[in-house]
Amino acid sequence: MSAIFWYLTVLLTVVVCLSIALTVAVTGVPTLPSSSSEVDDVIALLKRAQLPEHAVIFDLGSGWGTLVVALAKAFPNASVHGVEISPFPYLISRLRTGGLANASVRWENFFRSDLKQADAITCYLMPGLMPSVCELLDKNLKPGTRVIANTFLFRGRTISTARQGALRGPVALYVWPARHWVAA
Ligand SMILES: C[S@@+](CC[C@H](N)C(=O)[O-])C[C@H]1O[C@@H](n2cnc3c(N)ncnc32)[C@H](O)[C@@H]1O
Numbered sequence: 172m173s174a175i176f177w178y179l180t181v182l183l184t185v186v187v188c189l190s191i192a193l194t195v196a197v198t199g200v201p202t203l204p205s206s207s208s209e210v211d212d213v214i215a216l217l218k219r220a221q222l223p224e225h226a227v228i229f230d231l232g233s234g235w236g237t238l239v240v241a242l243a244k245a246f247p248n249a250s251v252h253g254v255e256i257s258p259f260p261y262l263i264s265r266l267r268t269g270g271l272a273n274a275s276v277r278w279e280n281f282f283r284s285d286l287k288q289a290d291a292i293t294c295y296l297m298p299g300l301m302p303s304v305c306e307l308l309d310k311n312l313k314p315g316t317r318v319i320a321n322t323f324l325f326r327g328r329t330i331s332t333a334r335q336g337a338l339r340g341p342v343a344l345y346v347w348p349a350r351h352w353v354a355a
Pocket residue numbers: 194198200201202203204205230231232233234235236237238254255256257260279280281282294295296
Protein backbone atom coordinates (compact mmCIF):
# COMPACT_ATOMS: atom_id res chain seq x y z
CA MET A 172 0.00 0.00 0.00
CA SER A 173 2.70 2.45 1.03
CA ALA A 174 4.74 1.46 -2.07
CA ILE A 175 1.75 2.28 -4.33
CA PHE A 176 1.28 5.59 -2.55
CA TRP A 177 5.01 6.33 -3.00
CA TYR A 178 4.92 5.46 -6.73
CA LEU A 179 1.79 7.60 -7.27
CA THR A 180 3.41 10.54 -5.47
CA VAL A 181 6.55 10.26 -7.61
CA LEU A 182 4.45 9.88 -10.79
CA LEU A 183 2.34 12.92 -9.93
CA THR A 184 5.44 14.99 -9.16
CA VAL A 185 7.03 14.00 -12.49
CA VAL A 186 3.83 14.79 -14.43
CA VAL A 187 3.48 18.21 -12.74
CA CYS A 188 7.15 19.10 -13.30
CA LEU A 189 7.01 17.96 -16.93
CA SER A 190 3.81 19.91 -17.60
CA ILE A 191 5.34 23.09 -16.12
CA ALA A 192 8.62 22.59 -18.01
CA LEU A 193 6.77 21.93 -21.27
CA THR A 194 4.64 25.08 -21.08
CA VAL A 195 7.69 27.18 -20.15
CA ALA A 196 9.47 25.71 -23.21
CA VAL A 197 6.49 26.53 -25.46
CA THR A 198 5.66 30.02 -24.13
CA GLY A 199 9.17 31.09 -23.10
CA VAL A 200 7.69 32.51 -19.89
CA PRO A 201 8.36 31.07 -16.40
CA THR A 202 5.52 30.78 -13.89
CA LEU A 203 7.26 33.11 -11.42
CA PRO A 204 4.69 35.13 -9.42
CA SER A 205 4.91 38.89 -8.86
CA SER A 206 6.70 39.75 -5.61
CA SER A 207 4.67 41.40 -2.84
CA SER A 208 6.21 44.81 -3.61
CA GLU A 209 5.35 44.40 -7.30
CA VAL A 210 1.78 43.48 -6.35
CA ASP A 211 1.65 46.62 -4.16
CA ASP A 212 2.93 48.71 -7.09
CA VAL A 213 0.34 47.30 -9.51
CA ILE A 214 -2.46 48.04 -7.01
CA ALA A 215 -1.15 51.56 -6.30
CA LEU A 216 -0.96 52.39 -10.02
CA LEU A 217 -4.46 51.03 -10.70
CA LYS A 218 -5.89 52.92 -7.69
CA ARG A 219 -4.82 56.21 -9.22
CA ALA A 220 -5.79 55.21 -12.76
CA GLN A 221 -9.43 56.33 -12.46
CA LEU A 222 -10.95 52.95 -13.26
CA PRO A 223 -14.76 52.67 -13.44
CA GLU A 224 -16.43 51.47 -10.21
CA HIS A 225 -17.19 48.02 -11.68
CA ALA A 226 -14.01 47.69 -13.69
CA VAL A 227 -13.14 44.55 -15.63
CA ILE A 228 -9.50 43.61 -15.08
CA PHE A 229 -7.58 40.84 -16.91
CA ASP A 230 -4.24 39.38 -15.78
CA LEU A 231 -2.66 37.94 -18.94
CA GLY A 232 -0.68 34.90 -17.83
CA SER A 233 -2.03 34.67 -14.30
CA GLY A 234 0.30 31.88 -13.13
CA TRP A 235 -0.51 30.69 -9.59
CA GLY A 236 -3.15 33.41 -9.14
CA THR A 237 -1.09 35.66 -6.85
CA LEU A 238 -2.00 38.91 -8.61
CA VAL A 239 -5.60 37.90 -9.37
CA VAL A 240 -6.26 37.22 -5.67
CA ALA A 241 -4.59 40.49 -4.58
CA LEU A 242 -6.48 42.56 -7.18
CA ALA A 243 -9.83 40.95 -6.33
CA LYS A 244 -9.31 41.88 -2.67
CA ALA A 245 -8.04 45.41 -3.43
CA PHE A 246 -10.91 46.15 -5.88
CA PRO A 247 -13.95 44.37 -4.39
CA ASN A 248 -16.35 45.98 -6.90
CA ALA A 249 -14.25 44.99 -9.91
CA SER A 250 -14.29 41.66 -11.79
CA VAL A 251 -10.82 40.20 -12.04
CA HIS A 252 -10.11 37.53 -14.66
CA GLY A 253 -6.90 35.54 -14.89
CA VAL A 254 -5.91 33.72 -18.08
CA GLU A 255 -3.29 30.99 -17.73
CA ILE A 256 -2.02 28.39 -20.20
CA SER A 257 -0.02 26.16 -17.84
CA PRO A 258 -2.36 23.46 -16.41
CA PHE A 259 -0.95 22.98 -12.90
CA PRO A 260 -0.55 26.67 -11.96
CA TYR A 261 -4.05 27.15 -13.42
CA LEU A 262 -5.47 24.41 -11.13
CA ILE A 263 -3.82 25.95 -8.07
CA SER A 264 -5.12 29.40 -9.02
CA ARG A 265 -8.63 27.90 -9.34
CA LEU A 266 -8.35 26.72 -5.73
CA ARG A 267 -6.98 30.08 -4.57
CA THR A 268 -9.75 32.11 -6.23
CA GLY A 269 -12.54 29.69 -5.27
CA GLY A 270 -13.75 31.79 -2.34
CA LEU A 271 -13.62 35.12 -4.16
CA ALA A 272 -16.90 36.10 -5.85
CA ASN A 273 -15.23 38.73 -8.06
CA ALA A 274 -12.31 36.60 -9.28
CA SER A 275 -12.13 33.94 -11.97
CA VAL A 276 -9.41 32.14 -13.90
CA ARG A 277 -9.50 30.51 -17.32
CA TRP A 278 -7.26 27.82 -18.74
CA GLU A 279 -6.59 29.49 -22.08
CA ASN A 280 -4.00 30.98 -24.39
CA PHE A 281 -4.52 34.71 -23.87
CA PHE A 282 -3.82 35.34 -27.57
CA ARG A 283 -7.27 33.76 -28.09
CA SER A 284 -9.01 35.67 -25.26
CA ASP A 285 -11.74 38.22 -25.84
CA LEU A 286 -10.37 41.35 -24.15
CA LYS A 287 -12.90 43.85 -25.51
CA GLN A 288 -14.62 44.30 -22.12
CA ALA A 289 -11.34 45.07 -20.33
CA ASP A 290 -10.94 48.34 -18.46
CA ALA A 291 -7.48 47.29 -17.30
CA ILE A 292 -4.89 44.68 -18.26
CA THR A 293 -1.93 43.49 -16.24
CA CYS A 294 0.98 41.40 -17.50
CA TYR A 295 4.29 40.05 -16.20
CA LEU A 296 5.81 38.14 -19.11
CA MET A 297 9.15 38.16 -20.96
CA PRO A 298 10.81 40.68 -23.30
CA GLY A 299 10.53 38.45 -26.41
CA LEU A 300 6.74 38.23 -26.03
CA MET A 301 6.04 41.94 -25.56
CA PRO A 302 5.84 42.89 -29.29
CA SER A 303 3.14 40.23 -29.93
CA VAL A 304 1.27 41.26 -26.78
CA CYS A 305 1.45 44.89 -27.97
CA GLU A 306 -0.16 43.81 -31.28
CA LEU A 307 -2.82 41.80 -29.40
CA LEU A 308 -3.70 44.84 -27.27
CA ASP A 309 -3.79 47.14 -30.34
CA LYS A 310 -6.30 44.80 -32.00
CA ASN A 311 -8.50 44.14 -28.97
CA LEU A 312 -8.55 46.96 -26.44
CA LYS A 313 -10.85 49.95 -26.42
CA PRO A 314 -8.93 53.25 -26.39
CA GLY A 315 -8.12 54.41 -22.86
CA THR A 316 -7.78 50.91 -21.39
CA ARG A 317 -5.23 50.97 -18.58
CA VAL A 318 -2.37 48.54 -19.13
CA ILE A 319 0.19 47.62 -16.48
CA ALA A 320 3.45 45.93 -17.47
CA ASN A 321 5.60 44.46 -14.73
CA THR A 322 9.38 44.58 -15.36
CA PHE A 323 9.25 44.01 -19.16
CA LEU A 324 7.92 47.06 -20.97
CA PHE A 325 6.37 47.86 -24.36
CA ARG A 326 8.87 49.34 -26.82
CA GLY A 327 7.82 52.51 -28.59
CA ARG A 328 4.82 53.14 -26.27
CA THR A 329 4.64 55.98 -23.80
CA ILE A 330 4.50 55.26 -20.09
CA SER A 331 2.01 57.45 -18.19
CA THR A 332 3.44 56.70 -14.77
CA ALA A 333 5.76 54.11 -13.25
CA ARG A 334 7.05 52.84 -9.93
CA GLN A 335 10.62 51.64 -9.60
CA GLY A 336 11.90 49.43 -6.79
CA ALA A 337 15.58 49.40 -5.83
CA LEU A 338 16.35 45.79 -6.76
CA ARG A 339 13.98 45.07 -9.62
CA GLY A 340 12.47 46.37 -12.85
CA PRO A 341 9.80 49.03 -13.10
CA VAL A 342 6.05 48.53 -12.93
CA ALA A 343 4.60 50.81 -15.61
CA LEU A 344 1.12 52.11 -16.39
CA TYR A 345 0.10 52.87 -19.99
CA VAL A 346 -3.13 54.44 -21.23
CA TRP A 347 -3.64 52.33 -24.36
CA PRO A 348 -2.72 52.69 -27.22
CA ALA A 349 -0.12 54.82 -25.43
CA ARG A 350 1.28 56.40 -28.59
CA HIS A 351 1.39 59.76 -26.79
CA TRP A 352 1.69 60.74 -23.17
CA VAL A 353 -1.70 60.74 -21.38
CA ALA A 354 -2.17 61.59 -17.67
CA ALA A 355 -3.57 58.59 -15.80
C1 LIG B 1 5.78 35.45 -14.77
S1 LIG B 1 4.21 34.58 -14.61
C2 LIG B 1 3.22 35.90 -13.91
C3 LIG B 1 2.09 35.38 -13.04
C4 LIG B 1 1.14 36.44 -12.50
N1 LIG B 1 0.65 37.31 -13.55
C5 LIG B 1 1.78 37.26 -11.43
O1 LIG B 1 2.06 38.44 -11.69
O2 LIG B 1 1.96 36.75 -10.31
C6 LIG B 1 3.68 34.57 -16.34
C7 LIG B 1 2.65 33.49 -16.69
O3 LIG B 1 2.20 33.70 -18.02
C8 LIG B 1 1.81 32.44 -18.54
N2 LIG B 1 1.69 32.57 -20.01
C9 LIG B 1 2.68 32.82 -20.90
N3 LIG B 1 2.19 32.88 -22.15
C10 LIG B 1 0.84 32.67 -22.05
C11 LIG B 1 -0.24 32.62 -22.99
N4 LIG B 1 -0.02 32.80 -24.30
N5 LIG B 1 -1.49 32.41 -22.53
C12 LIG B 1 -1.72 32.24 -21.20
N6 LIG B 1 -0.74 32.26 -20.26
C13 LIG B 1 0.52 32.48 -20.66
C14 LIG B 1 2.93 31.53 -18.08
O4 LIG B 1 2.53 30.17 -18.10
C15 LIG B 1 3.19 32.08 -16.66
O5 LIG B 1 2.50 31.34 -15.69
